[in-house]
Amino acid sequence: MSTVSAGFSVSLDGFVADEKDDISALYGWMVGAVQQDTELDDMEYTDQGKDANEARSAAFGAIVSGRRTFDLAKGWGGQHPLGVPVVILTHEVPTEWANDGKPFTFVTGGVAEAVAKAKEIAGDDTVAVCGPDVMRQCLEEGLLDEIGVDLVPTLLGKGVPFFAGEGPVQLEKVSADDADGVTHLRYRVVR
Amino acid sequence: MSTVSAGFSVSLDGFVADEKDDISALYGWMVGAVQQDTELDDMEYTDQGKDANEARSAAFGAIVSGRRTFDLAKGWGGQHPLGVPVVILTHEVPTEWANDGKPFTFVTGGVAEAVAKAKEIAGDDTVAVCGPDVMRQCLEEGLLDEIGVDLVPTLLGKGVPFFAGEGPVQLEKVSADDADGVTHLRYRVVR
Numbered sequence: 001m002s003t004v005s006a007g008f009s010v011s012l013d014g015f016v017a018d019e020k021d022d023i024s025a026l027y028g029w030m031v032g033a034v035q036q037d038t039e040l041d042d043m044e045y046t047d048q049g050k051d052a053n054e055a056r057s058a059a060f061g062a063i064v065s066g067r068r069t070f071d072l073a074k075g076w077g078g079q080h081p082l083g084v085p086v087v088i089l090t091h092e093v094p095t096e097w098a099n100d101g102k103p104f105t106f107v108t109g110g111v112a113e114a115v116a117k118a119k120e121i122a123g124d125d126t127v128a129v130c131g132p133d134v135m136r137q138c139l140e141e142g143l144l145d146e147i148g149v150d151l152v153p154t155l156l157g158k159g160v161p162f163f164a165g166e167g168p169v170q171l172e173k174v175s176a177d178d179a180d181g182v183t184h185l186r187y188r189v190v191r
Numbered sequence: 192m193s194t195v196s197a198g199f200s201v202s203l204d205g206f207v208a209d210e211k212d213d214i215s216a217l218y219g220w221m222v223g224a225v226q227q228d229t230e231l232d233d234m235e236y237t238d239q240g241k242d243a244n245e246a247r248s249a250a251f252g253a254i255v256s257g258r259r260t261f262d263l264a265k266g267w268g269g270q271h272p273l274g275v276p277v278v279i280l281t282h283e284v285p286t287e288w289a290n291d292g293k294p295f296t297f298v299t300g301g302v303a304e305a306v307a308k309a310k311e312i313a314g315d316d317t318v319a320v321c322g323p324d325v326m327r328q329c330l331e332e333g334l335l336d337e338i339g340v341d342l343v344p345t346l347l348g349k350g351v352p353f354f355a356g357e358g359p360v361q362l363e364k365v366s367a368d369d370a371d372g373v374t375h376l377r378y379r380v381v382r
Contacts, residue, residue, distance in 0.1 A: 013353070151342075151376070153361075153364045153378050155330075157360070163348075166346055167204060168216075169345070169348070170344075176369035178364075178369070183374070
């Protein structure tokens with residue numbers, strides 16, 4: 001049975017991006033000194049980021065992403081960097097992506113349908129939920145099994161919040177790894 | 192030179208109390224199943240809480256507290272549970288406490304004066320900042336050296352926030368301890 005898991009780099013004050021949607025202050029541990037407009041091809045994983053990503057993506061069978069993340073990433077150039085099929089939750093299927101053989105599935109029926117589709121693709125592997133909006137929808141609909149947090153030692157002050165009023169939700173800590181700079185935390189959602 | 196340190200039990204979504212000022216969901220790891228109106232004498236430290244508290248309070252030379260915390264705790268019955276002198280930041284000195292030999296000092300000149308007074312009392316020991324409002328004032332005025340977070344595996348959804356827009360502030364992780372349930376995190380404020 002597939003596990004539905006969401007993971008983010010989060011500032012100590014609970015933001016997943018700054019107010020300009022820039023994530024460079026939060027993902028430096030993973031991909032070095034990226035800027036918001038850094039092209040995918042120019043990104044270079046740090047050793048720490050490479051190890052973390054390889055360990056995680058090995059478990060991923062499919063990704064559920066919001067349309068906004070898909071658009072911001074410009075469709076990851078046709079292939080998600082983790083090499084995993086992506087189910088994209090959208091209001092409208094983009095005609096330029098739908099039928100060109102890329103590993104993307106567009107779902108318009110809501111988050112439960114997107115997760116069901118991703119589980120079908122993933123088989124026994126993990127479904128990774130990408131984007132805080134989709135994560136929160138999954139949490140509210142009882143679809144989320146795990147939350148991963150890479151806790152970054154910074155206070156952004158303002159930005160895009162990780163959580164926005166979901167709860168009360170009981171969690172159970174699965175692991176906490178004291179890495180260089182960041183702390184890798186994993187929680188199981190108790191239902 | 193005294194270090195000024197703030198420490199709180201915080202939910203994964205960044206609250207230090209629920210919307211009714213109840214902290215029982217966050218301090219269970221430390222003092223068991225307390226309710227909001229549990230009397231101090233009825234509180235019993237868990238083994239984990241006892242160890243954490245003893246290690247911390249041994250380093251404390253003085254505590255800076257907001258008046259609200261002082262009032263909510265009913266003056267801790269005349270003696271802070273950590274057995275440390277308390278400097279209370281207030282607008283008005285309560286006459287019933289000012290001159291009765293209790294280890295409390297009331298300061299009306301603002302947070303910088305309260306911290307200076309606490310440092311004077313603490314000598315080389317740590318000044319502990321108590322209450323999120325006072326912590327945030329210290330952070331904004333550049334008075335805070337360390338932030339301690341006991342990260343509790345729960346989402347409260349709403350409540351009293353730990354941070355409220357302070358930043359950007361760069362932190363440096365001092366330690367992350369994977370304890371039973373909670374994760375004990377310590378950060379140095381980079382100035």
